[in-house]
Amino acid sequence: MSIDLSQFIPTFLEESFEGLELMETSLLGLDQGDSETINAIFRAAHSIKGGAGTFGFEAVAEFTHLVETLLDEMRDGRRTITESGVELLLESVDCMRLLIEAIRDDTSCETSKINEVAQQLENALNQDSVTTDANDSAAVTIEDSNATSATAGLVKWQIQFIPEHHLVQTGNDPILLFSALTELGEVTVECDGKNLPSLEDIDAEEVYLEWHITLVGDTDEEQIREIFEWVEDECVLIITQAPLTETTNVVEGKNNNDCTEELAVNNADIHANSVAKTPDARQVTAISTGNTAQATAPEILNQNAVENPIQPEPVSSSNLPNNTNSQSTTASKGKADAGSIRVGVDKVDSLINLVGELVITQSMLSELGTDFELSKVEKLSAGLEQLLQNTKELQESVMRIRMLPISFAFNRFPRLVHDLEKKTGKVIDLITYGEQTELDKTVMEQIGDPLIHLVRNAVDHGIEPADVRLSKGKSEKGQVVLNAYHQGGSIVIEISDDGSGINREAVFNKAKEKGIIDGNSPLTDAQVFDLVFEPGFSTAAQVSDISGRGVGMDVVKKNIQALGGRIQVESTIDVGTTFKINLPLTLAILDGQLVRVGTETYIIPLITIVESLQTQIEHINRVSGNMVLYRLREDNVPVIPIYQLFNIEADTTNVEHALLVVVEADGQKIGLLVDDLLAQQQVVIKSLKDNYQQVEGISGATILGDGSVAMILDIPGMINMALKTAQYNQGHGQHYHQESAGVLQ
Incomplete structure (x- = not known):
């Protein structure tokens, strides 16, 4: 059977460009030991490679395999994350983008650059990580005539300290923090007064400044954080390790003690005397694209690529020079390709008919509302019923359009x-x-x-x-x-x-x-x-x-x-x-059973419900470990009181003669103890993770007809919570009947 895979290529292109953007942004903010970021970069590269292999884009797959292998060594700790390594990966992302853009535009791309970077990747992979580190150290020695063997064991740290305005009101003084840092090594401090208000609006008890600090010493991140631990809840603190290219013990011609004294002035004086330091070329190229990296230091500085060696937020690729047009074109084309869907004519005809029915119903209700009398209540009720039916059918038809x-x-x-x-x-x-x-x-x-x-x-x-x-x-x-x-x-x-x-x-x-x-x-x-x-x-x-x-x-x-x-x-x-x-079937609509527990309303997905029943005393079996089992035909079903799980007050706390909703997921059953069964209805799912955070046992939320919010229960999650509770009780000596353990396992 011949299959036309070309219909899926636009989706691959869109996902690939999104992956490249994620890789580039993450690389720009990559730090040593940042496992979550390096894993995210690796997964993006792996997905691009897999998709390219599926569609037969061998050039993309082979090139990305080299990138992925280098990232794999970094995430496993077999290769140290260095500035040169990040630069090579950024150039690799540029090459991947060129290859994918060539596929999108059905054109050829310049292969010399791609071949050159591919060779660099192969050379890097052929070198042992220890050898690579030694070569990097040698290169630094050549570039920096001031570096000596005294740098052995030293580490360069970049610290961004952004205190909250009320910091000094709690008895904390930034100057004391900087003074403590000098005990760890040589300190360089830059003051940023961009957030200073006008002189008449300054409050003497408020802090408006930010500080960028460079620390060179034989120390680790934990020691640095210990100094800031008293203010960690009252500031933004970003600590990153930087390549050790030179050592210095002066700031603007002053030693560390002079620097500390200079900082001990009021906010207005600091703002007036603060000097924006010029970043060196290596720092600039570390957050620039491949094209910018080839420019000389003066050219880069003229482009205003950065204003500070430390960026408070990851640099977006769309803000970088020589890259804006490319990115915007990519984004627009990718989204345009992904914004369509094939719909059968029969589905469109059904929608048109339903819209016609809605228009008729709306016209009827409008006429009733013109001169409403009590004698028209029956017609109004019939019209509202028809409106409800039309709305439900329209909803189902729209959902069917999205079904493929x-x-x-x-x-x-x-x-x-x-x-x-x-x-x-x-x-x-x-x-x-x-x-x-x-x-x-x-x-x-x-x-x-x-x-x-x-x-x-x-x-x-x-x-x-x-x-x-x-x-x-x-x-x-x-x-x-x-x-x-x-x-x-x-x-x-x-x-x-x-x-x-x-x-x-x-x-x-x-x-x-x-x-x-x-x-x-x-x-x-x-x-x-x-x-x-x-x-x-x-x-x-x-x-x-x-x-x-x-x-x-x-x-x-x-x-x-x-x-x-x-x-x-x-x-x-x-x-x-x-x-x-x-x-x-869809992420938007759920058929649910509304239940009440105390004053709260919860929604149980209808597909998980086995049955609802009134408990009978003779079927209740209490076992050690505070576990209650309900005998339901051939099954022993663990009873989970929702009020205990979510720590709320309920009308019914006794399992005898209570309402039990038996649900099933992953082949396991539990009984949920509730106060009352309400209506069954379709609800629109709102993501709890996007709007708040993920909560175990809750899959989402919805807004009911009266405007109140109801939580949607995650049955597999609740079963998992019940299993954890049972295992906890068992592990603390509260052994329960073997039958109960078998049910949950």
Whole structure:
């Protein structure tokens, strides 16, 4: 079957440009030991490489593989993050952008620059990290005639100190902090008075200044932070390590003591006498694009690339010289390409008919409102009922417009598997089911990358080589199966292979070796298999450009959870592995059951509810560890009082003759103790994470008809909370009946 992959290229381009922007911005603010930032840069590069490989853009994939490998060494601590290394990565981002822009514009790009940077990447990778550090040190010695062997063991720190206005009112004095810093090494201080108000508006008890400090000494970040620990809640403190290029003990011709004395003046005097230091060329190029880095120091300074060696915020690539036009063009083209959707004519016709019905209903209600009388109440009620029906149908029709067959996501994999067969030498048969199962466009776009990771993982880790399969009595051709189907109000996507399965012991031992688990607590198979989603976890013996770097699986889980979904792993040795993803059909609407607990209203997703019932005393079983089980036919269901979980007052605190809503997720059941069952209705989901922060047991919020806010319960999260509570009680000697442990595990 011939598949046209070109329809997916605009999405790849948009995501790639976003990834490049993230890489560039993060590189500009990259610090030694900043693991979260380096991981984010690495994931962006890995996603670009994976997408490029899918669509056959070999030049992008091969070049990005070099970048990714260098980043991999940095994030694992095998290579020190140096200024020269960051500069090389920034130039690499420029080259990646040139390659992707050439794809977007269907043109060729200059290969000499790309080849040159690729050679530099290869040279860097061929050097051992220790050798690289030694070469960097030698280069510094040549560039800086003032540097001597006395610099051994010294570290250069850049400190940005922005106190809150009321700092001195709490008895703290910045001058004393700077004086304490001088005990750690040689200190250089710059004062920034850009926020000083006019003279008549100055309050003598307020601090309006910011300070940029350079400290050179045999010290570490923890010692610096100890000096500022008394004011850490009353300031912005940014500490970064910088390359040690020179040592000096003067500031504007003064020694450290003179500097301290000079700072001990009032705010107005400091502002009047503060001098903006000129950044050296190395500092400027560290936050500039590849083009700017090639300019001489005077040219860079004339471009006003920076005003201070330390930037209070990461520098946006859109603000950098020689790059603005390129970035704006990229952004506009990417967004334009991604702003369309194919809609069937029948769906459009349905919308038009519904709009017509709404117009008729609106006209009728307007006429009733002109000269309203009590005799028209019945007609008004009928009109409102019709309006409600039309609105509901319109909502469903609009949602259907956003629904696309999952074949849009599945169609990219035949080419991917075909290419992987060539790289691995394996023989693989890709089988797909449920291609016409529809999914919301937003969900479809965000699930693409996790699916790519899982398919690549199945091919590289799951399927054995042909000779190994034959020795096990299997067919030499391995199978990767993609299946999608609706289940209630959600969609289930399964990625299965008939390979070697997951070695439980290998995963357990690797997790213990990495310190992810202590190895003393017993874990179920499901809990062990869930460890493969830990960041940086991998049991691959060799690293390839397909997988095995310990990246991807953690991204898979994060992306799925961000969509309100969950992922499960089932595996049997020499039989195969299945990754099962449950996703909501849409991110906007939820069918929910409203329940009341005390004065609070909560929403339980309708698809998770098994049944609601009035408890009976004879079915209640109290066990040690403060656990209550309710016998529901053949199951012992743990009872979770919502009022205890969220620390609120409730009308009903006794489980006897109470209302119990039995819910199920991931094959596990719990009973939620509530005060009252209210209505069932569709609600519009509002993200709690975007507007506040993620709360365990809560998946989002909604606004009810009366204007009040109701929380949407995250049933898998609540089950997880119940499991943690049970394990905690068990670990503290509150052993409960074996049946209860079995239910939650």
